[in-house]
Amino acid sequence: MRTIFYLIRKEFIQIFRNKFIGRAIFGVPIIQMLILVPAVTFEIRDIKLCIIDRDMSSASRSLISQLEGSKFFRITNSTFSEKEAESLLLKNKCIMVLQIPSDFGKDIGNGKPVKLMSSINAINATTAQLSWAYLNGVLRDYNLDQAKQNINRSAVSAISQIDIRNRYWYNELLNYKFYMLPGILGILVTAIGFLLAGLNLVREKEVGTIEQINVTPVRKHQFIIAKMVPFLLIGLADLVLGLLIGKLAFNIPFEGSIALLFFSASIFLIAVLGFALFISTFSGTQQQFMFIAFFFMIIFILMSGIFTPLESMPWWARKIDLVNPVAYIMKINRMVMLKGSTIHDISRDIYSLIIIAIIFTALAVKRYRKTA
Amino acid sequence: MTNNTVISVRNLVKKFGNFTANDNLNFEVFKGEIFGFLGANGAGKTTTIRILSGLSVPTSGDALVAGFSALHQPEEIKKIIGYMCQKFSLYEDLTVRENIMLYGGIYGLNRKLIKERTNDLLEKLNFGAYGNKLIASLPLGLKQKLAFSVAVLHEPEIVFLDEPTGGVDPVTRRQFWEMIYETASRGITVFVTTHYMDEAEYCDRISIMNEGSIVALDTPANLKKQYDAESVEEVFVKIARPPIPHKFVLKQEE
Numbered sequence: 001m002r003t004i005f006y007l008i009r010k011e012f013i014q015i016f017r018n019k020f021i022g023r024a025i026f027g028v029p030i031i032q033m034l035i036l037v038p039a040v041t042f043e044i045r046d047i048k049l050c051i052i053d054r055d056m057s058s059a060s061r062s063l064i065s066q067l068e069g070s071k072f073f074r075i076t077n078s079t080f081s082e083k084e085a086e087s088l089l090l091k092n093k094c095i096m097v098l099q100i101p102s103d104f105g106k107d108i109g110n111g112k113p114v115k116l117m118s119s120i121n122a123i124n125a126t127t128a129q130l131s132w133a134y135l136n137g138v139l140r141d142y143n144l145d146q147a148k149q150n151i152n153r154s155a156v157s158a159i160s161q162i163d164i165r166n167r168y169w170y171n172e173l174l175n176y177k178f179y180m181l182p183g184i185l186g187i188l189v190t191a192i193g194f195l196l197a198g199l200n201l202v203r204e205k206e207v208g209t210i211e212q213i214n215v216t217p218v219r220k221h222q223f224i225i226a227k228m229v230p231f232l233l234i235g236l237a238d239l240v241l242g243l244l245i246g247k248l249a250f251n252i253p254f255e256g257s258i259a260l261l262f263f264s265a266s267i268f269l270i271a272v273l274g275f276a277l278f279i280s281t282f283s284g285t286q287q288q289f290m291f292i293a294f295f296f297m298i299i300f301i302l303m304s305g306i307f308t309p310l311e312s313m314p315w316w317a318r319k320i321d322l323v324n325p326v327a328y329i330m331k332i333n334r335m336v337m338l339k340g341s342t343i344h345d346i347s348r349d350i351y352s353l354i355i356i357a358i359i360f361t362a363l364a365v366k367r368y369r370k371t372a
Numbered sequence: 373m374t375n376n377t378v379i380s381v382r383n384l385v386k387k388f389g390n391f392t393a394n395d396n397l398n399f400e401v402f403k404g405e406i407f408g409f410l411g412a413n414g415a416g417k418t419t420t421i422r423i424l425s426g427l428s429v430p431t432s433g434d435a436l437v438a439g440f441s442a443l444h445q446p447e448e449i450k451k452i453i454g455y456m457c458q459k460f461s462l463y464e465d466l467t468v469r470e471n472i473m474l475y476g477g478i479y480g481l482n483r484k485l486i487k488e489r490t491n492d493l494l495e496k497l498n499f500g501a502y503g504n505k506l507i508a509s510l511p512l513g514l515k516q517k518l519a520f521s522v523a524v525l526h527e528p529e530i531v532f533l534d535e536p537t538g539g540v541d542p543v544t545r546r547q548f549w550e551m552i553y554e555t556a557s558r559g560i561t562v563f564v565t566t567h568y569m570d571e572a573e574y575c576d577r578i579s580i581m582n583e584g585s586i587v588a589l590d591t592p593a594n595l596k597k598q599y600d601a602e603s604v605e606e607v608f609v610k611i612a613r614p615p616i617p618h619k620f621v622l623k624q625e626e
Binding site for chain 1: 402422425426428429446447450451453455457459461462463464465466470473474475477478479480513
């Protein structure tokens with residue numbers, strides 16, 4: 001035990017003696033939170049719309065003004081030429097083109113079915129689908145208004161309609177920041193721990209100091225634990241910092257138990273640190289480590305469910321995520337912070353994280369060689 | 373093997389792929405002696421010293437170091453030896469005192485003992501002013517002396533020194549050897565590799581290695597007599613002559 005204490009003490013002295021690292025450890029998360037949380041959003045507003053109105057009737061104008069009135073659309077162009085509309089799409093001047101045919105107003109007046117034509121830039125499938133859904137919403141309202149105007153009012157009311165009252169649970173305001181913040185928190189804790197711990201061990205190899213440690217009776221698990229503990233504590237300190245920023249800058253709600261969040265984060269960090277140290281036992285240089293670490297971090301983070309729901313991934317990807325610690329902490333952070341989930345709700349994830357943490361740490365200890 | 377033997381090497385072989393770094397070594401080192409391990413660059417000295425200190429596993433054969441097998445009990449060996457390597461390996465970003473405390477702690481000395489020994493050590497080296505200086509800021513000679521002192525901080529039975537005086541000025545080398553003598557006088561066996569032949573004269577016994585084999589082992593005086601030489605350097609040149617004449621090498625390269 002005392003040996004571990006002396007080793008941990010040494011790590012802390014070295015970390016904070018390096019002025020740059022010592023500051024970056026706390027500066028980087030602050031900047032990351034302030035930039036990423038508001039920047040990374042899927043909210044789509046002000047969809048740039050180009051209108052080809054061949055009708056120019058009061059009916060078409062009323063449709064256009066309804067589109068304009070919604071917060072989702074901004075009419076940036078209006079033309080009669082399909083060619084021009086196409087070139088606008090190409091140049092990203094607009095992302096959606098809506099064509100109103102010339103007999104739009106007349107057909108509506110005569111009660112004939114009317115067809116509109118829309119083209120959407122679907123390079124980003126999510127944006128395209130959402131734009132389409134918004135357009136549909138506006139058209140539905142327009143149809144209803146038409147019906148009310150043309151048939152007599154009571155008759156419309158007599159038609160039974162399904163009216164859904166929806167409440168958005170756990171994030172009533174649909175605030176994207178509330179959804180992203182717990183995820184970003186998970187990622188910044190991952191990045192700090194993963195890179196610093198791994199690089200730290202590889203650096204000892206490069207400088208040669210590890211040889212002097214290897215010729216002492218230090219036990220392998222003591223050495224690995226001493227490399228983990230400082231970065232575990234730094235990771236948790238960064239989590240505190242991140243939560244404070246969440247509260248002060250974004251007023252994020254915190255429904256669950258803080259203790260549970262920190263408990264989960266500690267297990268998560270052990271898993272990530274174990275993995276980082278495992279990789280570093282293979283790497284001879286910091287360059288090698290960075291390359292491999294980058295590869296795994298991208299996979300861990302993009303597959304974690306921070307941007308895309310795990311449920312929509314293919315089955316094999318979900319199987320891979322069974323060993324992805326970031327996927328677990330993403331879920332746990334969101335559940336605990338936004339839903340107020342208790343330990344019973346997330347016990348399966350906690351157990352899985354514990355198993356992963358044990359396996360990765362054991363691999364790191366096993367793979368670290370004191371005798372070549 | 374007499375009671376006096378602290379290191380006993382038997383049929384030790386170490387291969388790296390096709391290359392044989394240590395080819396069937398057999399020798400003994402006695403308690404309290406200064407054992408010089410000589411040889412040209414690449415002769416296999418460092419390989420041997422790494423095996424004896426438990427950093428490397430022999431391919432075949434074995435060595436008993438203070439009664440422990442280098443093959444089976446390397447971690448036991450590490451408890452009772454000190455080690456200092458040609459590549460300086462104290463922590464550059466820690467101060468002198470922090471380094472001493474770290475290694476004191478690792479070898480299980482208690483806080484009071486670490487403090488005592490730190491102060492003794494700083495005083496003995498006239499290091500008082502350097503206690504709180506970073507290792508990175510010290511001149512090489514001081515670093516090497518400090519590394520040696522740290523290697524014997526826990527009073528090991530044997531200390532292994534791998535080219536401890538490489539790149540150090542003659543005065544500091546002299547002082548370094550005084551420290552080695554003082555250490556040996558406390559009963560600590562000193563196993564030292566070097567290629568300064570004047571240093572070899574200071575050793576109780578020396579062995580000369582060539583291409584992975586030990587080609588001579590005796591006291592410096594006996595070796596000089598045997599090879600009819602004025603100095604150990606002459607002995608060395610007579611024994612460890614390059615195996616192929618330069619002319620031939622040149623031809624081959626063409």
